[in-house]
Amino acid sequence: MAMEAIPALFARLGGLGTSTPISSRWKLISLAWASFKVVTIALTVAIPIAIPAALYVSQVAPVRWRVWLKPTLELMQGVPTVVLGFLALWVLAPALQRTFGAPFLLNGMVAGVAVGLAIVPVMFSLVEDALSAVPREWVRAALALGATPWEAVRRVVWPAAASGIGAAVLLGMSQALGETMIVMMVSGNATLPGWSLWDPVRTVPVELALELVGTARGSQRYSELFLMGFVLLGLSVALQGLARMIRIRNARQRGEVAS
Numbered sequence: 001m002a003m004e005a006i007p008a009l010f011a012r013l014g015g016l017g018t019s020t021p022i023s024s025r026w027k028l029i030s031l032a033w034a035s036f037k038v039v040t041i042a043l044t045v046a047i048p049i050a051i052p053a054a055l056y057v058s059q060v061a062p063v064r065w066r067v068w069l070k071p072t073l074e075l076m077q078g079v080p081t082v083v084l085g086f087l088a089l090w091v092l093a094p095a096l097q098r099t100f101g102a103p104f105l106l107n108g109m110v111a112g113v114a115v116g117l118a119i120v121p122v123m124f125s126l127v128e129d130a131l132s133a134v135p136r137e138w139v140r141a142a143l144a145l146g147a148t149p150w151e152a153v154r155r156v157v158w159p160a161a162a163s164g165i166g167a168a169v170l171l172g173m174s175q176a177l178g179e180t181m182i183v184m185m186v187s188g189n190a191t192l193p194g195w196s197l198w199d200p201v202r203t204v205p206v207e208l209a210l211e212l213v214g215t216a217r218g219s220q221r222y223s224e225l226f227l228m229g230f231v232l233l234g235l236s237v238a239l240q241g242l243a244r245m246i247r248i249r250n251a252r253q254r255g256e257v258a259s
Contacts, residue, residue, distance in 0.1 A: 034201035041112025050123035058131040085185035088114035106188035108201040130164025167243040174239040
């Protein structure tokens with residue numbers, strides 16, 4: 001059972017720096033670095049798409065467009081990640097290689113871009129909710145005082161919704177950190193700890209998915225994988241908990257009851 005591995009896990013935590021072979025420690029560093037690269041690329045792709053789209057839908061788009069734009073974008077959350085991975089494999093990867101002359105068809109850049117596109121619907125929905133929750137009376141008051149619509153958005157709506165937007169980014173980061181199927185299909189699955197974004201990578205979730213089933217319980221390798229899963233779970237819980245705290249505080253500031 002998993003609980004049986006916890007004492008062995010913590011018993012070896014202090015010895016990972018000395019008893020673990022150099023190759024194992026180097027692989028752990030490579031996996032962590034690959035996860036960081038993929039998450040960074042994903043956020044770099046998702047944030048400039050999700051936030052402007054949410055601003056447009058919540059503040060600019062006519063009502064007749066808003067009633068179908070938001071449900072359509074939110075419906076994309078239900079697309080299976082294996083389908084997104086398949087599309088990234090057959091469309092995105094060749095397109096990026098042709099455009100930028102990448103040395104490898106499957107690499108960290110493809111994985112990061114694909115994951116970024118996958119988390120756009122989640123971030124869009126949360127950002128749009130945060131922007132729409134700002135009382136319209138505040139915007140009307142700003143317009144009545146002579147502000148332009150853009151000034152009202154920039155100086156009234158954006159500061160009021162900033163904490164909700166930050167929570168959306170944290171939840172998007174949490175989803176990108178744990179994404180497995182898309183990364184497994186398009187990353188190349190190689191532990192190359194280089195700086196290039198075009199090298200094949202293998203992230204921590206992919207390592208767990210590929211290695212844990214065939215690893216003998218109680219072995220040194222099993223403890224390493226268990227440690228990686230434990231740290232990944234802790235990071236995910238911390239990010240989601242922080243996002244929830246931000247949303248609760250934002251709701252209280254508006255006099256609402258947070259769900």
